[in-house]
Amino acid sequence: MTISDKLFERAKEVLPGGVNSPVRAFRSVGGSPRFIARAKGCTLTDVDGNSYIDYIGSWGPMILGHAHLEVIQAVQRAAMLGTSYGAPCPAEVQLAELIVERMPSVEKIRFVNSGSEATMSAIRLARAATGRNVILKFNGCYHGHADYFLIQAGSGVATLGLPDSPGVTEGSARDTRSVEYNSLDEVKAVFDAEGANVAAVIVEPVAGNMGVVPPEDGFLMGLRKLCDKHEALLIFDEVMTGFRVDAGGAQQLYGIKPDMTTLGKIIGGGLPVGAYGGSDELMKMIAPEGNVYQAGTLSGNPLAMAAGLKTLQLLEDYIYQNLEESSAKLTAGLKSAAESAGIQVVVQRVGSMLTLFFTDRPVRNMQDAKASDHKRFAHLFNGMIDEGVHLPPSGYEAWFISAAHDEGTIEKTVETAEKVLKGM
Ligand code: KE4
Numbered sequence: 001m002t003i004s005d006k007l008f009e010r011a012k013e014v015l016p017g018g019v020n021s022p023v024r025a026f027r028s029v030g031g032s033p034r035f036i037a038r039a040k041g042c043t044l045t046d047v048d049g050n051s052y053i054d055y056i057g058s059w060g061p062m063i064l065g066h067a068h069l070e071v072i073q074a075v076q077r078a079a080m081l082g083t084s085y086g087a088p089c090p091a092e093v094q095l096a097e098l099i100v101e102r103m104p105s106v107e108k109i110r111f112v113n114s115g116s117e118a119t120m121s122a123i124r125l126a127r128a129a130t131g132r133n134v135i136l137k138f139n140g141c142y143h144g145h146a147d148y149f150l151i152q153a154g155s156g157v158a159t160l161g162l163p164d165s166p167g168v169t170e171g172s173a174r175d176t177r178s179v180e181y182n183s184l185d186e187v188k189a190v191f192d193a194e195g196a197n198v199a200a201v202i203v204e205p206v207a208g209n210m211g212v213v214p215p216e217d218g219f220l221m222g223l224r225k226l227c228d229k230h231e232a233l234l235i236f237d238e239v240m241t242g243f244r245v246d247a248g249g250a251q252q253l254y255g256i257k258p259d260m261t262t263l264g265k266i267i268g269g270g271l272p273v274g275a276y277g278g279s280d281e282l283m284k285m286i287a288p289e290g291n292v293y294q295a296g297t298l299s300g301n302p303l304a305m306a307a308g309l310k311t312l313q314l315l316e317d318y319i320y321q322n323l324e325e326s327s328a329k330l331t332a333g334l335k336s337a338a339e340s341a342g343i344q345v346v347v348q349r350v351g352s353m354l355t356l357f358f359t360d361r362p363v364r365n366m367q368d369a370k371a372s373d374h375k376r377f378a379h380l381f382n383g384m385i386d387e388g389v390h391l392p393p394s395g396y397e398a399w400f401i402s403a404a405h406d407e408g409t410i411e412k413t414v415e416t417a418e419k420v421l422k423g424m
Contacts, residue, residue: 003047004035023156029378029393034385039066041404044390052390053409057400059392060208060240060265063323063352064314065404071269071310078306084298091305098312099267099275102248105257109277110286111300115239115264116144118274119202121286121294122260123148126200126233128292129282134197136190136232138181140210140366140396143202143237143262147172154209154366159394181207181365182215184222195230200260202235205250208398209240210369211355212348220256227259233282239264239274240398243312245351247320253351266315269307272298319403323352326410327401330354333414341421343376352401356380369396376424383420389413 001009011018019025019033026033034046042065044054054066064071078091096109112118123135123146135148142155150157150165151173157165164173179186181203191198201223207213227234236258238249243266246253251261260278267273277283285292298304331347334356338345344360357363358373358380377395384391389412392399 005032007035007047008032021156023159023392023394023397026393028159028374028395029381031382033393034390041065041067042402042406042409050388052385052388053405053413054390055399055401056390056392057402058265058270060244060353060398060400061268061270062400062402063244063266064269064311064319065402066270068311068314070314071307074306074310075271075303078302081302083303084301086297089300089302089305091302091309092300095267095305095309095312098309099263099277102243102312103251103261103277104248105251105259105279106261106277107280108283109275110283110294111305112274112276112294112296113272113298113301113304114144114274115237115262116146116274117296118239118262118264118276119143119149119235119237120146122235122262122276123200123202124294125276125278125282125285125292126235126260128285130199130231130233132197132199132232133175134177134194135175135199136177136179136187136201138203138207138366139178140181140213140369141202141204141207141237142209143204144239148176151176152178152366154207154396156394158210158366158369158396180367181210181213182219183365184219184226187223187226191226191230191232195232198230198232200233200235201227202237204240205236205238205254205256206241206245206350206353208353210366210396211357211363211372212350212353212398213363213365213369214348214350215254216364220254224256233259235260235262237262240353241350242266243315244353244400247315247317250350266311267308268304269311271301271304271307273301273304273308320351322403323401326405326407327352327354329407330401330405330410330413333410334417337414337418337421340418341424343421343424346372353398354401355395355398357395379424380417380420383423384416387416387420389416
């Protein structure tokens, strides 16, 4: 048994499934998770001393690469001044100002401690602002683990093949509608039936939790127009896409202005963070300015703010240009590797997030994602990890490329993929 295996056995005695987040347990790919001892740049090193080229990227935050010196130093400096005050600190103002500057649709923002908290709070605000209850989401999209989101959800829910989650009561699911992504007809049908009751449409502007599924032309604009027509709010869940697919998020990439935006991951630079924001008019409904209550012990935590602030400050335009080049090169390499192995794949990418699907047609929605061959993905995953390349352990997840994935890393990844695919 490896040290990871022994740790996993111990972990299963005290942690459900041996993990603190389900998708990490390798359930859909088989085998046991590697326990990580350290990470630097684009490399993970496990407790047995094995190193891996990392495409998990902590599920999105590590766009600069792991243990970026300036980010670490910012956190160290902050930690020396105390880890949490329960009172305002300068860094939360500075980070808020930077996000507001880079995301024009966000005039005011509230920091929380996870993406789940951000989306929960955004829904509460949308319901308060409209006086309506119904929320419309999309099959395969994942907005965190609040009860009313765990309906046809993506990410770990899809990975584990859970239709929905026990413990979600009739009452909390009653006001959630979930339709196929990229289907404006299905959205129209919901609005036609109960438009006056729809508080908000919440959407991943680029879906990343059923694998990467880009919005088709007109989809996001269609949502914008339907929300305007029925006076519902459009919420862009940019927890994954925010500062990932573009310096201003998906809303800048596609030129669509949502009413609210939720954020996480990158804005915390690898420390726990989430945020929700929108117009001043909307956000002033939030306590203590307004009476929509939301609070958090560690919200605006000085360490997370320091890591997020430094990360965003380092995310200059040239980084995005380099990420576009390296991600495009990886995409082309994966396609040609599969072709030379005689295996049909589709690689879908937006910016530096991509997914390889074992299928012969574009993946437009969750139905298509489910129809791709996840057994083959498991085979690819295990072949790659044995060769020192750690993909996300699910076919329903995005692969993340960081600024630390240099040309040699991309080439090694492609060579490894070719070797593994040829052996399949
Ligand atoms: P967290 O509560 O996990 O910080 O954020 C929830 C969330 C909300 N919205 C989107 C678009 C998200 O992608 C997420 C979380 N993403 C998953 C990865 N697919 C987190 C990884 C995990 O659950 O272990």
